[in-house]
Amino acid sequence: MKLTEAEWQIMNALWENWPATARQIADRLPGDIKWAYTTIKTMLTRLTDKNAVKESKKGNVAVYEPILTRQNAQRSALKSLANQAFDGAFGPLMHFLLEDQKLSDKQKEDLLQALKTGEQKGEQE
Amino acid sequence: MKLTEAEWQIMNALWENWPATARQIADRLPGDIKWAYTTIKTMLTRLTDKNAVKESKKGNVAVYEPILTRQNAQRSALKSLANQAFDGAFGPLMHFLLEDQKLSDKQKEDLLQALKTGEQKGEQE
DNA sequence: GCGATTCTACTACATATGTAGAAGCTGTCA
DNA sequence: TGACAGCTTCTACATATGTAGTAGAATCGC
Numbered sequence: 001m002k003l004t005e006a007e008w009q010i011m012n013a014l015w016e017n018w019p020a021t022a023r024q025i026a027d028r029l030p031g032d033i034k035w036a037y038t039t040i041k042t043m044l045t046r047l048t049d050k051n052a053v054k055e056s057k058k059g060n061v062a063v064y065e066p067i068l069t070r071q072n073a074q075r076s077a078l079k080s081l082a083n084q085a086f087d088g089a090f091g092p093l094m095h096f097l098l099e100d101q102k103l104s105d106k107q108k109e110d111l112l113q114a115l116k117t118g119e120q121k122g123e124q125e
Numbered sequence: 126m127k128l129t130e131a132e133w134q135i136m137n138a139l140w141e142n143w144p145a146t147a148r149q150i151a152d153r154l155p156g157d158i159k160w161a162y163t164t165i166k167t168m169l170t171r172l173t174d175k176n177a178v179k180e181s182k183k184g185n186v187a188v189y190e191p192i193l194t195r196q197n198a199q200r201s202a203l204k205s206l207a208n209q210a211f212d213g214a215f216g217p218l219m220h221f222l223l224e225d226q227k228l229s230d231k232q233k234e235d236l237l238q239a240l241k242t243g244e245q246k247g248e249q250e
Numbered sequence: 251g252c253g254a255t256t257c258t259a260c261t262a263c264a265t266a267t268g269t270a271g272a273a274g275c276t277g278t279c280a
Numbered sequence: 281t282g283a284c285a286g287c288t289t290c291t292a293c294a295t296a297t298g299t300a301g302t303a304g305a306a307t308c309g310c
Contacts, residue, residue: 006298008209022257039299041258046297060306061257074210074221081206084133085199090226091235094219096199098239101215108240110216114223115233115240131268148286161270166288168268185276186287 001052001068001076008073009033010043014053015070019063126177126193126201133198134158135168139178140195144188 003011013028014020020028026040044064047053052068078090086093103111128136138153139145145153151165169189172178177193203215211218 004297005209035298036300037257038301042299045259075225077206077210078218078222078225081202084130085202090222091232093203094222094236095239097203097215097219097222098236100200100203103216107216111219111223112237112240114220115237129267146287160268162287163271164269167270170289171267 001050001073002080003052003068003073003077006043007047007052010040010047011052011066011068011070011073014064014066019056019058019065021061021063025064126175126198127205128177128193128198128202131168132172132177135165135172136177136191136193136195136198139189139191144181144183144190146186146188150189 009029010025013025016028017024022037022040022044025044026035026037029035029040044053044055044062048055048064052066052073053064054067055062055064057063078093082088082090082093086096134154135150138150141153142149147162147165147169150169151160151162154160154165169178169180169187173180173189177191177198178189179192180187180189182188203218207213207215207218211221
């Protein structure tokens with residue numbers, strides 16, 4: 001499932017808490033985004049068509065909830081990036097991150113921890 | 126500098142070795158891509174307009190070379206992804222990778238190494 | 251009950267992206 | 281010296297994406 005930039009914004013707002021109405025989503029969008037209400041509705045319709053969200057009616061107002069999980073969306077975004085920009089390999093991608101980003105000691109600690117404990121398959125939101 | 130999917134393909138081929146002609150680039154594209162020669166030329170023109178590559182003439186044939194480095198392209202792609210999908214934080218992105226990807230022991234070793242040795246700023250292609 | 255407000259469903263439209271055809275140049279090889 | 285092959289420049293066009301207006305239905309506040 002491939003999301004566009006604008007769609008990520010909507011989904012991010014929806015994942016924050018759902019079911020949600022278009023209005024609620026609008027209110028949760030980052031402050032620097034100023035879309036017309038109808039723009040948001042349009043995005044939601046498109047996301048519904050894509051089966052990324054499910055729309056239902058509460059009374060005669062639409063409420064939305066994600067079908068696509070954040071985790072899955074992240075996963076496929078990372079996969080695309082890896083393929084596109086890192087020859088499909090996650091290893092180099094990670095290396096790049098490690099080398100490129102100056103990590104705080106705490107972050108390093110965390111990562112070491114994560115590495116040691118192996119696959120700690122955690123949050124399943 | 127934001128590249129589209131098709132542009133990544135072209136750039137990947139160009140980074141492989143340059144200066145290169147459109148024909149050479151065409152020959153280097155992954156086997157599953159079958160674009161008309163003119164499609165490639167179009168992409169190269171667009172990339173030139175974007176200042177991602179520089180076109181010059183050798184005789185009367187165009188040769189191309191990257192202006193945008195692979196490393197920079199990767200960097201900004203990662204940054205976009207982090208912003209879009211991981212609230213701008215690389216830490217969680219990395220965690221996600223670690224948790225989601227089953228790494229081989231060797232990969233883990235490598236990463237541990239990379240973590241320990243800190244910023245080993247390597248390849249500067 | 252009625253005006254103000256809010257939704258919903260449709261439609262619209264510019265720009266971006268993927269993909270390529272057409273026509274004209276040029277070099278090459280018989 | 282002409283036919284062919286490969287290159288160049290232009291133009292075209294469908295689909296995707298970002299962004300929103302309009303009109304009519306529903307709802308809220310008094």
